[in-house]
Amino acid sequence: MNLKQNKETDLKSVISTYVTSGCHLSIGGFTINRNPMAAVYEIIRQKIQGLHIYAHSNGQGVDELIGGGCVSSIEIAYAGSGKFASTCIRFKKAVQENFIKIEDYSNYQMTLRFLAGSMGVPFLPTRSSLGSDIIKIWGFSPEMRKENSKFPNDKLKVMDNPFDNWCDTQKVVVVPAINPDVTILHVQEADLRGNCRIQGLSFADVEQAKSAKHLIITCEKLYKGDELKIDSDRTQIPFIHVDAVVHAPWGAYPTACYNYYDYDPRYLKDYATAAKDDGLYNDYLKKFVYDLNDHNALLKVVGDERLNTIKADPRTGYAANLDRR
Amino acid sequence: MNLKQNKETDLKSVISTYVTSGCHLSIGGFTINRNPMAAVYEIIRQKIQGLHIYAHSNGQGVDELIGGGCVSSIEIAYAGSGKFASTCIRFKKAVQENFIKIEDYSNYQMTLRFLAGSMGVPFLPTRSSLGSDIIKIWGFSPEMRKENSKFPNDKLKVMDNPFDNWCDTQKVVVVPAINPDVTILHVQEADLRGNCRIQGLSFADVEQAKSAKHLIITCEKLYKGDELKIDSDRTQIPFIHVDAVVHAPWGAYPTACYNYYDYDPRYLKDYATAAKDDGLYNDYLKKFVYDLNDHNALLKVVGDERLNTIKADPRTGYAANLDRR
Amino acid sequence: MDYTLKEMMAIVAAREIRNEDIVFCGTGISMLAAMAAKNINAPESVIFFETGAIDSQLEELPLAVGDSRVMYRTSANGGLLDSFATMQNPITGKHVVGILGAAQIDKFGNLNSTVIGDYYSPKTRFSGSGGGCDVASFVPRSIIFMQHEKRKFVQKLDYLTSPGYLNGGNSRKEAGLLDGGPVMVITNLGVMRFDDTTKEMYLSGVYPGVTPQKILDNMEFNVDISRVKEEIPPSEEELRLLRDKCDNQRLIL
């Protein structure tokens, strides 16, 4: 956080400043929607390694970070990209081949963990996962946890309800708070100070934002004045949480951004094809990430014609009748 | 909750159906803003008694319920009506003269208690009140709590952080969930199914709504069609939580309703004067509540001329330059 | 009347959904089943997604629960906290029906969507719980879609991602979960339900032309087949509404 009046910066410098090797990172969005892809590609391009990722169901973005070799460990609820990859392919490979360490939670648990971090409490309770292997099996060993002060000593705990049987509840699972070093979100609208508006579903973005030690925003539309102070009921993230703002139109591409554009089915399908083969994947990385200077260059490779097909229909917020087979 | 397509009803019948003697009630709003006053006056008019109230800082509405003799016990963080009564006057009298039982919490604790109820967990943790008499002194005795299954056995508890010193926290206070029998809110906009939009601050209304076993909505503007499904990002309370909807323009009067009208300084000042004296207060109750048939009758007594002075300025949402001395 | 297996499965699930149900669904056939119920037999049922969308107007079929198509003309666009609280909430939660799927299921309706093989060095890694474990933990009734294969109906799960009846009998409650659990498992061959007392799976329905023995041949464990009936195929009207109203782009069917 900072309270500066102008937090605008560029993606290259903001990534190199905040997303350092070994840092604990979370990204916004859900499966194939509103992932901060411009930032994800920049992280891959800068060959940042050893990231620890906190994810709920941040499909495409997380898979590309893993595929780009940036990730060494992850706490996650779900790795999937909808119809395009029911299990994210580079994720699957990395786990099966032991390239990354993994700890499994549920979506609600991960969201509660961000919420706990944003509220400044060490844990929150839920009934989810009682009796399951999410409780019994720990991906990160107690030793690994004890060694590193950035992890809590326990994955989670089961405890008795301190209020006897209040709310018909005998036991709860308590999950530990997360305060990521950095959270990166892509939002529809922001202003120079960092006030942010998300249109459509906010997923867990608000909790991820407010729990972060540093918060980077990329946005479709950047307001230079105080326009967002009008009708501020719509603003979910006030500027006090934000460190840096980057104007990045199409910054969620190839995932969707409600009211702006849809996901690109062709890109996601081609990605899935490449992801299944190491050779093809290296070609993909070279052609679509390493050889390009920035996100605009990617948009140029894709071309306006294709981008036009996924532009959002103003009535529905998505590209109606888009060929998605 | 129910999933009916049309939940519209009238205030008299909805109050007599849901707000029964001895029921546990919470009302929305904060001090002198968006209290569901039409409903409050109807409760007083129906001479419902023995209510247990859950309040954070619901000033004017709670004070009138107490003054009307409807309340026998209360859990509360703050009883004040801004400049008009730094401590609510009938509340003060009732506590000093032992007419009502009281249990003190903080605003955050009461809000967390509603949140816990809405999340379906028996408690939530905070660091607030460690070392204070809010922890040490219990208004409701352990015996009273044990006797009545509608109360948790403990006011609150202090417990060790189950995650060692995670988040630099050694101890937390856990506060028990609330699920009121009934919550009543006044909102700016609703539709027949019960989708609700609050403009300006939502205070703790959303948590009070979602924790309630029954939820009654009064609203300034009632939509008969699906208008609120357009731009639904603005809808804070979806219809699945709502039992009944009442169209009640000026339903928060004499408290404010952002974008519709301001508080009425003259009414609140006159109220404060009357509240200080039992005789005057009986006259107040007779003239402004008992002798009137409904909220419209109150608005007629007040008169259009005065109501016009508090109508909201469309630019600011309140009555700019209103004489508030 | 011709119909596909997918159509049969979607209709069987839809028939289980009632007015006043709030239906949690994922993608694919589970979403289709929820849409079918709403368009055929339970018009007042409400569809919602773990991403926070309630009562979406689904003009096109979403390809993920995070698809922008679920955000259009909802009753509210919230977030994950809202959706899971709706299920854990004691008032709204009682009305929620969850529709789930998995890689493995055991005879007590416990589900694995995490790994095949050892957790630390898995033969196959799947997506993980997502909201599955949450739904299975919270809701009073869930419907499970499965492919009927021996490697999927297993004696012992490689990982218990989402609790069903755990070890059967009263064990779900003893673990601290509320009453509830799976009510049926719908496969490409038939329908399984769970005994009221033992909470063990039994065969309750077969599709026309499928024998109970064929079903047993496709499971690692045995189930009681004494209560089996033939499932009624989709009617003409059901099929028409399913095809025209629920998936006219033929993305799933």
Added chain:
Amino acid sequence: MDYTLKEMMAIVAAREIRNEDIVFCGTGISMLAAMAAKNINAPESVIFFETGAIDSQLEELPLAVGDSRVMYRTSANGGLLDSFATMQNPITGKHVVGILGAAQIDKFGNLNSTVIGDYYSPKTRFSGSGGGCDVASFVPRSIIFMQHEKRKFVQKLDYLTSPGYLNGGNSRKEAGLLDGGPVMVITNLGVMRFDDTTKEMYLSGVYPGVTPQKILDNMEFNVDISRVKEEIPPSEEELRLLRDKCDNQRLIL
């Protein structure tokens, strides 16, 4: 230059607020102090209210923190959960300055805003904690406004609503609270601060014309007066901005 005591008090508080502070305030003089800081010496400080309003454009002075005037042109209109989380949050919370008031204060800056007399049958009942206890528990720095009277600066509080330094020394931390606590008490006579080690109140400033003895005469307990200085009165410019920009309707001043 003529100025009133209220103006002196508001300006003394305002001077304590810095750029990069997020100022929690209530109504009355505390709001005025926050507005004064923003208009005079800390233009980048941010005002916020427990009701959930951040960075309100205060064209008119609100008469309550729930006044619609705090909702106008905010950076965000949230709710109580948002505002208290901002203070308990380890990142934003570090920047929050709380402005508080109370009916009683003790030498360790603990506050009573609940009752005078016995809790169960009080001589005087006040409003209660509101957000006061929360703010006092969470924030690293708080500023307290008090009237300087013997019955208000007491040996022992009738009820400890909002924690200051509890029993002094390290006791705040031992109770489980984070570092922090009151930094100053501003009264109609002068300014008290707290010793770094003992956490006991001492007299740090008197207003022109007030003697340390007069201050001691108006307290039940003794404080160290050896560190006292005279407070600098409001400047012409400070007064002008206070009067014209912060309360031109003269609702508080």
